[in-house]
Amino acid sequence: MTRSMHSLALYGAVLGSLLWLGGCGKHESAPPAPASASTAPAAAASAPAGSATRPPAGAASAAAARAASVAPAIAPVTAPAPLSVAKLTLGSAVNADHQVIRASNSFATSDKILYASVATEGSSGGATLNAKWSYLEGQGQLVSSISQSIATDGPAITTFKVQNPDLWPEGRYKVEISLDGKPVAQQDFAIKKS
Structure with missing residues (x-):
């Protein structure tokens, strides 16, 4: 029982670290340069909704890689040797x-x-x-x-x-x-x- 609670706490800490690191990896896009009146509506219409708050491609996998390098290694549970x-x-x-x-x-x-x-x-x-x-x-x-x-x-x-x-x-x-x-x-x- 103690071992499974310890494992649950460890998994929770790793998950929390991944979420925190994922949040830190977000980069806001630089505000767009002023555009002429004729191209501004077309540029706004072509941009997908919410694109300014999405992390750049690969940011989530980079955050997961950072979390994996920081997270402690979990030793596999081995079965006891037979008699x-x-x-x-x-x-x-x-x-x-x-x-x-x-x-x-x-x-x-x-x-x-x-x-x-x-x-x-x-x-x-x-x-x-x-x-x-x-x-x-x-x-x-x-x-x-x-x-x-x-x-x-x-x-x-x-x-x-x-x-x-x-x-x-x-x-x-x-x-x-x-x-x-x-x-x-x-x-x-x-x-x-x-």
Whole structure:
């Protein structure tokens, strides 16, 4: 609302400047030289009505050009960038800002919780991030699939966690991140005996 009122005020100022400059650009014609009695009525009849108060040809466009050079440039309004994933970081602990403390792609079988911290940029009124955790040994078993809604007007961090109260099986794993159903990032990691 404030931006449109600001734009309206700016447009009003530019229009007022154009009208003022247009008025300043008017030039009265010099009074005609005295003519003989026989030619004066013919000259008056051939002149269009109100020609003495019209600006010379091109005066309006010259006034508009002067106003355009004086008027401040109006920056175009740009649409916010769409939401995108900037970075995926894995770790076994996060801080208060939900960021992984120490990034790693190798974990111990005794690590109870694993985190995937997803940094996003851009804005969205409502998007869905999903983290799909898979165990790649054998037939590639699904460990967990977690979705979170996100609404943001700038950079944000969304954290996903997967936990196992028992020991993790050793082997290769993968976490895949999708944004509104479209894959956008993935990272392989390993779990080994400590």
